[in-house]
Amino acid sequence: MLTARNVTKNYSNLPILKGVDITVSKGEIVTIVGSSGAGKSTLLHILGTLDTPTTGEILLNDVNLTKLKGNALADFRNRHIGFIFQFHHLLPEFSALENVCIPGFIAGTAKNAVREKAMFLLETLGMQDRMDHKPNALSGGEQQRVAVARALINNPDVVMADEPTGNLDSRNARELHNLFFELREKFNQTFIIVTHNEELAPLSDRQLVMKDGRIISH
């Protein structure tokens, strides 16, 4: 479903990614692990079209993402790729429900359909009593669940998460990982997760180990 072919990335002539090949199948939960500075975030951003490779290509369901530009790229990203970051980046002045709805409204989906889907997702994530709360009235674990629901609102082909549990205690981290597996069971959702969590990474279907800009173990 997602293929990266010989991806390299230089920052001011310094090689950061040195030829990365990845294939991810639908419904897989793949983790990317490796020490700080190995290039994990750079790779995830390139896979998610938030950054462009210096050479190489990314294909998502046979669409060559490296050929998309401008509005077409932004629109494709919003519809097909979900993101979860270490810090949730929820909009503070909007409720949990509104935060989840926003990418759906941007995609131009009918408002009622977006609201129903958002409520369904928040219920699925155990947040039915928290939908009208603003982010600062939610715990860290609850904020991350809202970020997960927001990532799923447009039925993305793949969800990319960069250290999603990095700011959570171990119990909340375990719960969030369990949720990823539940979402895979329920919706056959595909996840690519960068994580330092040594307890949880081995539970994924596949661990890609990065070192110095390369994947050294699949």
Ligand SMILES: Nc1ncnc2c1ncn2[C@@H]1O[C@H](COP(=O)(O)OP(=O)(O)O)[C@@H](O)[C@H]1O
């Ligand atoms: N925008 C940038 N400009 C220059 N160097 C960068 C930039 N982003 C990341 N780097 C460098 O690329 C390397 C890999 O970074 P990163 O992908 O963030 O690693 P990781 O997520 O594995 O910790 C690091 O040496 C970092 O300093």
Ligand SMILES: [Mg+2]
């Ligand atoms: Mg990183």
